Amino acid sequence: xxxxxxxxxxxxxxxxxxxxxxxxxxxxxxxxxxxxxxxxxxxxxxxxxxxxxxxxxxxxxxxxxxxxxxxxxxxxxxxxxxxxxxxxxxxxxxxxxxxxxxxxxxxxxxxxxxxxxxxxxxxxxxxxxxxxxxxxxxxxxxxxxxxxxxxxxxxxxxxxxxxxxxxxxxxxxxxxxxxxxxxxxxxxxxxxxxxxxxxxxxxxxxxxxxxxxxxxxxxxxxxxxxxxxxxxxxxxxxxxxxxxxxxxxxxxxxxxxxxxxxxxxxxxxxxxxxxxxxxxxxxxxxxxxxxxxxxxxxxxxxxxxxxxxxxxxxxxxxxxxxxxxxxxxxxxxxxxxxxxxxxxxxxxxxxxxxxxxxxxxxxxxxxxxxxxxxxxxxxxxxxxxxxxxxxxxxxx
Amino acid sequence: xxxxxxxxxxxxxxxxxxxxxxxxxxxxxxxxxxxxxxxxxxxxxxxxxxxxxxxxxxxxxxxxxxxxxxxxxxxxxxxxxxxxxxxxxxxxxxxxxxxxxxxxxxxxxxxxxxxxxxxxxxxxxxxxxxxxxxxxxxxxxxxxxxxxxxxxxxxxxxxxxxxxxxxxxxxxxxxxxxxxxxxxxxxxxxxxxxxxxxxxxxxxxxxxxxxxxxxxxxxxxxxxxxxxxxxxxxxxxxxxxxxxxxxxxxxxxxxxxxxxxxxxxxxxxxxxxxxxxxxxxxxxxxxxxxxxxxxxxxxxxxxxxxxxxxxxxxxxxxxxxxxxxxxxxxxxxxxxxxxxxxxxxxxxxxxxxxxxxxxxxxxxxxxxxxxxxx
Numbered sequence: 142x143x144x145x146x147x148x149x150x151x152x153x154x155x156x157x158x159x160x161x162x163x164x165x166x167x168x169x170x171x172x173x174x175x176x177x178x179x180x181x182x183x184x185x186x187x188x189x190x191x192x193x194x195x196x197x198x199x200x201x202x203x204x205x206x207x208x209x210x211x212x213x214x215x216x217x218x219x220x221x222x223x224x225x226x227x228x229x230x231x232x233x234x235x236x237x238x239x240x241x242x243x244x245x246x247x248x249x250x251x252x253x254x255x256x257x258x259x260x261x262x263x264x265x266x267x268x269x270x271x272x273x274x275x276x277x278x279x280x281x282x283x284x285x286x287x288x289x290x291x292x293x294x295x296x297x298x299x300x301x302x303x304x305x306x307x308x309x310x311x312x313x314x315x316x317x318x319x320x321x322x323x324x325x326x327x328x329x330x331x332x333x334x335x336x337x338x339x340x341x342x343x344x345x346x347x348x349x350x351x352x353x354x355x356x357x358x359x360x361x362x363x364x365x366x367x368x369x370x371x372x373x374x375x376x377x378x379x380x381x382x383x384x385x386x387x388x389x390x391x392x393x394x395x396x397x398x399x400x401x402x403x404x405x406x407x408x409x410x411x412x413x414x415x416x417x418x419x420x421x422x423x424x425x426x427x428x429x430x431x432x433x434x435x436x437x438x439x440x441x442x443x444x445x446x447x448x449x450x451x452x453x454x455x456x457x458x459x460x461x462x463x464x465x466x467x468x469x470x471x472x473x474x475x476x477x478x479x480x481x482x483x484x485x486x487x488x489x490x491x492x493x494x495x496x497x498x499x500x501x502x503x504x505x506x507x508x509x510x511x512x513x514x515x516x517x518x519x520x521x522x523x524x525x526x527x528x529x530x531x532x533x534x535x536x537x
Numbered sequence: 538x539x540x541x542x543x544x545x546x547x548x549x550x551x552x553x554x555x556x557x558x559x560x561x562x563x564x565x566x567x568x569x570x571x572x573x574x575x576x577x578x579x580x581x582x583x584x585x586x587x588x589x590x591x592x593x594x595x596x597x598x599x600x601x602x603x604x605x606x607x608x609x610x611x612x613x614x615x616x617x618x619x620x621x622x623x624x625x626x627x628x629x630x631x632x633x634x635x636x637x638x639x640x641x642x643x644x645x646x647x648x649x650x651x652x653x654x655x656x657x658x659x660x661x662x663x664x665x666x667x668x669x670x671x672x673x674x675x676x677x678x679x680x681x682x683x684x685x686x687x688x689x690x691x692x693x694x695x696x697x698x699x700x701x702x703x704x705x706x707x708x709x710x711x712x713x714x715x716x717x718x719x720x721x722x723x724x725x726x727x728x729x730x731x732x733x734x735x736x737x738x739x740x741x742x743x744x745x746x747x748x749x750x751x752x753x754x755x756x757x758x759x760x761x762x763x764x765x766x767x768x769x770x771x772x773x774x775x776x777x778x779x780x781x782x783x784x785x786x787x788x789x790x791x792x793x794x795x796x797x798x799x800x801x802x803x804x805x806x807x808x809x810x811x812x813x814x815x816x817x818x819x820x821x822x823x824x825x826x827x828x829x830x831x832x833x834x835x836x837x838x839x840x841x842x843x844x845x846x847x848x849x850x851x852x853x854x855x856x857x858x859x860x861x862x863x864x865x866x867x868x869x870x871x872x873x874x875x876x877x878x879x880x881x882x883x884x885x886x887x888x889x890x891x892x893x894x895x896x897x898x899x900x901x902x903x904x905x906x907x908x909x910x911x
Binding site for chain 1: 539540541542543546594606667744790791792799800802803805808809811812814815816819822823824826827830831845846849850853854895898899901902907908910911
């Protein structure tokens with residue numbers, strides 16, 4: 142049993158840290174220092190910097206543009222980037238449709254899409270949820286009608302994050318309405334510039350642009366844009382969710398958030414001392430940090446399993462569950478630490494300290510962490526069924 | 538980063554797993570809780586023959602030369618069926634107190650027979666007013682001829698009711714020191730007291746009791762701190778076993794207990810509770826690994842940070858598992874007849890030993906690591 146990283150891995154950590162420190166342009170570093178919201182242009186700027194270094198797609202195989210890192214190196218890389226507060230890249234291309242195409246795409250699809258995901262030349266978004274289909278995703282109704290050599294798509298997708306910037310959307314669409322719900326869905330890639338696609342952005346509760354509604358009105362999509370086979374979309378979606386869940390342990394992000402709480406508390410006077418010296422507040426922070434420590438160990442155990450070649454199982458659900466809750470709680474504490482400053486909403490720089498400026502916005506938006514990627518209640522359903530083997534409704 | 542077990546450790550785990558399954562079902566713990574000793578002396582000797590009692594003790598003293606990680610592997614298995622033999626008391630508390638606080642010669646003399654399973658060692662550190670502070674000591678040690686005489690009272694000394702050798706902390710002119718008090722020593726009275734989980738402990742009265750100094754006088758503060766960290770980590774490992782058993786016992790119950798014409802495990806409210814128990818158990822496993830791996834560290838901050846995180850987690854997450862396990866069993870869960878009530882009691886005892894949640898959260902928050910980088 143050895144809980145430390147090897148000297149080579151520690152050297153790699155130092156290399157990543159030094160690179161991030163030198164490569165992050167000053168205007169990004171300034172925003173990172175206060176954990177401000179990065180806009181799409183800033184995310185893409187960072188994307189291109191990592192691309193130029195060959196580090197933009199840690200999880201991709203080397204022959205397709207990945208850096209060829211070990212599991213431990215990927216873990217360290219993520220931890221370092223999160224700890225530095227670097228922009229978190231949009232996952233839809235690099236972490237979602239990219240790995241899916243690598244696993245299930247045709248040669249032509251891989252050649253067409255992967256290089257531009259890698260370079261950032263094409264931005265992707267995700268078309269899964271619909272107004273009537275959230276957690277019950279298999280009930281989706283956006284229809285792709287077979288018209289010989291192409292499909293005609295009609296319907297509405299919602300929570301299509303970054304659709305306003307996207308060149309492509311990957312969608313789950315209904316290709317067969319007369320079979321069991323899961324068996325009539327296909328995974329379709331749609332060019333956002335196609336006639337009949339309209340995007341209506343909406344602000345998040347943190348007042349940042351991200352969410353959109355995306356409408357499809359008789360949109361023609363070539364049949365070669367199906368990933369996997371027609372009607373196999375549900376299998377694709379499940380494979381893709383597996384890729385997504387392993388990426389949201391967010392240990393580095395939460396560690397950073399807890400450090401921010403301490404910073405704010407230390408700068409806040411409370412009686413003759415600071416808020417961080419207040420035993421009640423300090424214990425709250427300590428409890429959360431202990432939760433993070435336990436979460437970090439769960440993540441390391443998953444990492445150790447992956448190093449031995451074990452595929453990430455449904456156990457990775459607990460990383461999503463705990464990671465999302467802890468990140469939320471850290472921002473709840475940051476708001477507590479701010480006291481009445483927590484009232485502040487995007488004011489001039491001198492109204493609250495720079496450290497606190499973004500907290501109310503992030504606090505609001507972070508309610509999404511326990512919802513996106515399959516809500517935590519859905520994650521619990523998955524664990525109940527697949528790990529605990531508990532009986533399901535309607536079955537004996 | 539390698540969390541896999543060595544070949545030796547795998548063997549320990551397999552042997553222990555087979556022992557608890559075949560030779561030590563919960564029924565044995567249930568039977569022994571009404572006995573005077575509280576465990577089976579023959580099984581304790583058998584543990585000696587298997588080499589288990591010397592696992593985390595130095596080779597020079599006849600031990601295996603292992604670490605708390607090795608002991609934790611055993612204790613986790615023991616927790617699964619509530620094995621009652623005094624491993625935590627005699628090996629971890631008694632044995633490791635000597636490792637941290639006695640000379641090599643004293644270790645060889647006292648550890649040897651314990652490792653063989655011939656003797657039981659008990660550490661008497663707590664006093665009525667000490668709560669979890671091992672340095673809050675009123676017992677006094679004074680020189681008497683070649684030896685020492687101790688006066689004071691120690692409480693909740695695990696295994697002391699049957700101990701052949703007592704390790705007692707007391708305050709001498711030079712400061713906190715450890716002493717060896719042999720069974721039957723002049724001035725020593727040990728009263729047997731019962732613990733909630735069916736175990737036994739000793740209330741130790743020392744009236745000028747005949748004692749021998751261990752190690753250097755006045756140097757035992759660090760040794761006590763270290764052995765209590767070892768013991769807290771050990772309690773976490775055993776707690777992992779307890780939680781694991783309760784989790785799967787409860788899942789099984791949800792699959793088989795029928796109400797409204799269906800197994801109650803189909804109900805989402807109960808499914809999610811079971812998942813929360815699973816998550817808590819997984820988190821305990823990770824923090825216990827960390828605590829036991831760091832228990833041997835000479836870096837005090839690193840050690841206390843890991844041990845306090847784990848012990849706090851045991852008291853919050855571990856209790857959650859046994860409390861909700863009981864809840865999901867319904868009425869049968871609060872009967873003496875159902876095993877879950879034994880597991881519930883054991884977990885609560887482990888929580889109260891060596892620092893509860895409040896104690897460890899406060900200790901964690903007072904470490905320099907908590908404010909590092911601010």
